[in-house]
Amino acid sequence: MPLRVVYLYRNLTRNLSRTLLTCCAVALPMTIYVLSMAVIKGIDRFLDNSAKQLRLVVGHKTSIINPLPRGHRAKIEALDPTHQRIMSICGVRWIGGTVQNEPHPLSTLAVEPDTFAQTFSDYYLTTEEMADWQRNRQAIIVGRATAQRFHWNVGDRIQINPSVPPYTPFEFKVISTAPKAIDPITNICRLDYLEELTKQAVTIVPEDWKLQGWVSFFFVKCGSQADVDHFRVAIDALFAHSPDETRTQDEKTFINEFIKQQFDLPRNLMILASLTVFVAIMAAANTMSMNLRDRMNETAILKSLGFSGRVIFGLIQTEGLALCLSGGLVGALTPYVLFTYSPLRNFTVPLIQTLEIQPIVCVQAMGIALVIGMLASAWPAWVGLRLPVISALRNLE
Amino acid sequence: MALPLKYHWRNLFVRKATTVLTILVIAAVIGVFTWVTGFNSALKSSLAVASDDRKILVLKRGSTSETNSAIPVDEYAKLNQLTEMARDPNSNEPLLSPEMMTQLSRPRIRDEGKTWGNIAMRGVTDAAFKVHSNVKLISGRQFSTGAQELIVGATTARQFSGLNIGDELQLGYSGNREYTIVGTFSASGGPMESEVWGYLPSLLNSYNRTMYSSAALRIKDGVDPERVLKEIEGPAIQMSAWTEPAYWKAQTENIGKYLVVTSILVTAMALAAIFSIANTMFSMVAGRTREVAMLRTIGFSQTAILAGFVIEAVFLSVIGGILGCIGCMAWLAEMGNTKDMFGASSFTSLAFDIHLTAWTVGTALAAVVIVGVVGALVPAMRASRVAVISALREP
Structure with a gap:
């Protein structure tokens, strides 16, 4: 040997x-x-994390850029009066944004604050962060990679120029850099704050921009995989033939469609x-x-x-x-x-x-x-x- | 005196297995290299069409693309005060086009509808055809003003199903307006060929909109575009403005990043090919020490020997390179040469066709020659420095 x-x-x-x-x-x-x-x-x-979260994404049937009325949330909730199969629903509005003197666009979402933590439990917010989120309408959770890029820390006051009307700078207070979230890029702020800031704009921007009472998507947290499969069909059936028909996908399929279109x-x-x-x-x-x-x-x-x-x-x-x-x-x-x-x-x-x-x-x-x-x-x-x-x-x- | 090329060519077939294996390594690397170069070149040539810096795109200040821009009509009207705007020689109307941008989703042809893409749909008036002067109708007819009719960019018609002349689409905010496709247009292969165009007032009405998304305008010859951009961004107008090349560069920045990552990986592959060629050439040199000594004895110079081994490596590389290009061509023929990708913040597809042009193949072959020369240089130098007497004494 x-x-x-x-x-x-x-x-x-x-x-x-x-x-x-x-x-x-x-x-x-x-x-x-x-x-x-x-x-x-x-x-x-x-993608696996998305699948595990048992979330559905409800968007407008005709195009992802057409918003849905926030009233859809109550109608979807009514599909499960027991609240055992639909755990929570969170409306999300894309606002993109840029930082002063930085041309690269950000990924920022405004979310309904009351159901965010339950719907997106994979953000693992601490009790203190949760309290800050509920207390402060200017609260923003910044992606850890984005925070590192712009040297943002918890407690900082930051400004983001949204890519939607009224396009004027929004001021936020960083309450978390979501160290355990699987998405390190996206920033999350409160939809009620966005709507408050856009209230003024409504007088100058016509109603067709749908600044108040509309969201880009609803994220629906389900109780089990069987519920995901059931409500994927049931939600679209609920809004069929209405002016705001929906296209519902599980979150993994939804994200995968974006990835496939990105090279x-x-x-x-x-x-x-x-x-x-x-x-x-x-x-x-x-x-x-x-x-x-x-x-x-x-x-x-x-x-x-x-x-x-x-x-x-x-x-x-x-x-x-x-x-x-x-x-x-x-x-x-x-x-x-x-x-x-x-x-x-x-x-x-x-x-x-x-x-x-x-x-x-x-x-x-x-x-x-x-x-x-x-x-x-x-x-x-x-x-x-x-x-x-x-x-x-x-x-x- | 140089060694005859025939001698080098024949030497390649002395060790067939080594030659074939080295050629396969090079072919694989060059196949990928050619695909990446072809992709890059297709993207660049598409963007090169959109490089008219006499054309200015105006968006609402703060928006990052036409998709998320909204310009009220009264704000749009402020653009009429621009004195640098070119005018139509016949009507003397300013070359200013109000435009609306929305999207429609269609299934891709290449995967038989398994995936869908977001296609940009632009609402335009007659002015658009004067501002975007490269847009030409190539088949069918122009949409009628007031009718629910569309014309489709040739590239997007090839990529997505249901976009042929005569096809009907359910569009509008609630998907309840039936539009008919009546023509196909070309934009010289530029990004606008990935779009669908319709009559602006019809589309505004169908999508419950009253605001434009953007405006496109053409400036007079000799006017500095930077000056116009500053004027539009200034206090009188307060909108954001881009020259056409700058706008499309920003929109395709994300694609560029992926290409950089892929190019780094292909470079690493090319290094592996260099090592493989060097290995083969070292083996060739080691196996032919006596032969080299003999060549030196009968009068061939060190330079001729060095050049000889480099030429052999280049032969090897070029054969591999040609095979790689053929492999890439076969891949594109089998898997389809059409591609579409999202713009950075428009969320619409930019479609283009990858073609292996003479430039792409030429670049691949030039790269393979460099790989061959770099890989062969050290072994060839070793060969040229063979100690003649001791090499001849070797058994």
């Missing part, structure tokens, strides 16, 4: 540049794989990750075939000395596995360390801030590296196994 280990070590180090280049050619695709999977898993976690990142990254694995297989197979060819004579001698074909097969396979595992280890650990422990983590780029490389992805990458090693050395190992000793020895230079 030790002899085989020594032989393996010598084989790997006899052409160091080849070993290092192959390690790099495997490590880089593995890094791409780990980063791609981290993004995909992050999106999956987001369809998960699908494209999955294709990229698959291709990088292919690249790594080809690169490693190339090295293993070069190694076999260079050592054909040596293999023939080993066989003539009595080493069986199975041993030769094992030696070549082990070499391929060791080579690819080394590459996989470097490729998987580099992004893990970079995005977990290095100052890169503090970059105020949302994609980097939200990128969480889970150890399981690294383990998967190393597993794939092992499979790459196995596949890459399969043909050379098979040739080694079947190598006819006499003819191979005849070719000795």
Whole structure:
């Protein structure tokens, strides 16, 4: 056994540049794989969390930009007089917004304050934050990545210019940066505050902008998955043939539609990750075939000395596995360390801030590296196994 | 004296397995590279059409796109005071177009209606065709004023179902107004080709609106656009104004970010390809030490040997590059070359077609040559420095 280990070590180090280049050619695709999977898993976690929350999203049937009357809430609530199947309903209005001298648009939602905490329990507001939320109409919960980007802290007074009428700056007081919320970007403020500020605008902006008493969506928190399935149909049936017909989707489907229209990142990254694995297989197979060819004579001698074909097969396979595992280890650990422990983590780029490389992805990458090693050395190992000793020895230079 | 190209070409087939595996690595990398370049180029060429800085888009101050902008008619009227506005040579009317923006949802053709996209629907008057001068009717007829009729951008008609001439759509705020599609228009492949247009007063009425979303205007030749932007944003008018290229740049900023991420990953893949080529070339050099020594003995210079190995790597890379481009073409043919993506804050789809143009293929092949040269340089230098006497003594 030790002899085989020594032989393996010598084989790997006899052409160091080849070993290092192959390690790099495997490590880089593995890094791409780990980063791609981290993004995909992050999106999956987001979607899974949405599915777990048992929420429905009710929007206008004709377009997402058409608002719904707030009166719909009472009608939807009336579908379940027991309040056991529809736990809570929260109306949400998109106000977007920008910060002074900062052109990039924000994601800000104004929500009905009384039902927000129950409907969006995955924001995990503390008792103190809840009290602040209820007490202060100017309260705003800012996404932690957004807070970091603009250096906003709890207690700060901030100004946001809304992207909807009256377009004049709104002043808020930060009451939380929602450290446990799965969405690190979106800011949440109170709808009653928005309506109070837009009251004045109603005199100058015609009624058709629907500033008072309208919301973009309703989020309906259900008691069980069966209730989600039931009310998805029941709500649309309730408003069918009315002037404000609805389109109800579960939250996961609703968010997924947005993701698909934004470059369809998960699908494209999955294709990229698959291709990088292919690249790594080809690169490693190339090295293993070069190694076999260079050592054909040596293999023939080993066989003539009595080493069986199975041993030769094992030696070549082990070499391929060791080579690819080394590459996989470097490729998987580099992004893990970079995005977990290095100052890169503090970059105020949302994609980097939200990128969480889970150890399981690294383990998967190393597993794939092992499979790459196995596949890459399969043909050379098979040739080694079947190598006819006499003819191979005849070719000795 | 240089080594004949035939010699390099034949050398590639001495170690067939190595050659094939290296070519496959390069093909995979260049396939992805070509797709990303094609995507980028399609997006850029679509935006290049919207690069008329004589055209100014006016939004309500504070809004970030036409979708969330609302301009009351009396505020819109303030734009008439702009003296820099161009005028129609026939009617002497100012080239100022009031516009309304709303959306309609349609199923995508490429996935047989599994997913739907939000399409921008613009309410316009005759003035729009003078301000957006690249918009031309290509089939059917113009919508009649007052009738519930629409014309559809050619790109969006290809992407989404139910948008052909003669098709009827239930539109309006409550989806109870029946509109008929009567024509298809081109906008030279620009972002407006992803839209549906209808008569402004009809659409305002159907969507219970009284305010415009935006205004588009054309300025006189020779007038500095920046001056006009300042005037519109100034105290007399108090609205926000963008030149057409600046507006579309902002709307596609999100797409640009995704492309940057993908490009970084493709660059990492290209590095892996460089390592793979270097590995192959080192192996070629090691296997041909005596041959190289022989070539040096019969008079070939170090430079010729160095160039020879680089040429072999370039051959290898170009074959891989061509295969990669063919692979990308096959992918686009099989999976469809039409794409649509959300604008940053308009929430409407910007549709475009990815085509492998001569420029895209040329860029891919240029990139692959660079990859080949970089990968081969160190091994080739090693080959050119072979100690002739000791190499010839080797068994």
